[in-house]
Amino acid sequence: DAKTTQPNSMESNEEEPVHLPCNHSTISGTDYIHWYRQLPSQGPEYVIHGLTSNVNNRMASLAIAEDRKSSTLILHRATLRDAAVYYCILRDPGGSQGNLIFGKGTKLSVKP
Amino acid sequence: DGGITQSPKYLFRKEGQNVTLSCEQNLNHDAMYWYRQDPGQGLRLIYYSQIVNDFQKGDIAEGYSVSREKKESFPLTVTSAQKNPTAFYLCASSIDQGRTYNEQFFGPGTRLTVL
Numbered sequence: 142d143a144k145t146t147q148p149n150s151m152e153s154n155e156e157e158p159v160h161l162p163c164n165h166s167t168i169s170g171t172d173y174i175h176w177y178r179q180l181p182s183q184g185p186e187y188v189i190h191g192l193t194s195n196v197n198n199r200m201a202s203l204a205i206a207e208d209r210k211s212s213t214l215i216l217h218r219a220t221l222r223d224a225a226v227y228y229c230i231l232r233d234p235g236g237s238q239g240n241l242i243f244g245k246g247t248k249l250s251v252k253p
Numbered sequence: 254d255g256g257i258t259q260s261p262k263y264l265f266r267k268e269g270q271n272v273t274l275s276c277e278q279n280l281n282h283d284a285m286y287w288y289r290q291d292p293g294q295g296l297r298l299i300y301y302s303q304i305v306n307d308f309q310k311g312d313i314a315e316g317y318s319v320s321r322e323k324k325e326s327f328p329l330t331v332t333s334a335q336k337n338p339t340a341f342y343l344c345a346s347s348i349d350q351g352r353t354y355n356e357q358f359f360g361p362g363t364r365l366t367v368l
Contacts, residue, residue: 241296245293
């Protein structure tokens, strides 16, 4: 499975935008980019996913570089409830297990 | 409300005892998964099941066992053979295993401590 690289931690102020980067230089043409987040002492929750085009949903936006070697998760206005560990995950449609390969993610702190 | 339930939230056991963690989903999902999370780490796959009466080992299956007798239930047994069982255990499900864009839904987790 292709690997992803994320900063260990980031800080943001409440109500400001947050850009969480992810590098995936070995991504294959068929890998989807998924983002999940995990609040303290809870199970992860799905945030967003994309393949080539930028994506928007009610939680966040996903900006994918033209060469697909990096992507950025954008939280438009951070709230205290957005403080979590954010995981960038590549998922191969040909993968046999179907599970998600989690790295250590980025721990986002939000200051009031 | 549809979702995944795991019980109990906290579990304490003595070393050498087997313990079974419960996972139930009412989402009508075919695929179910068990992950383990250690402090400060990402999740690692223990077992997964694509369909009733079928399951496969994940990356760290040694010392664990599962069953899938019903679509909605996927219990995990942590046996005495598991050398470091203290961890946070997460169960997840998805519509099926094959489609990569299927999101996985996670339960709230069970924190197991072996004394």
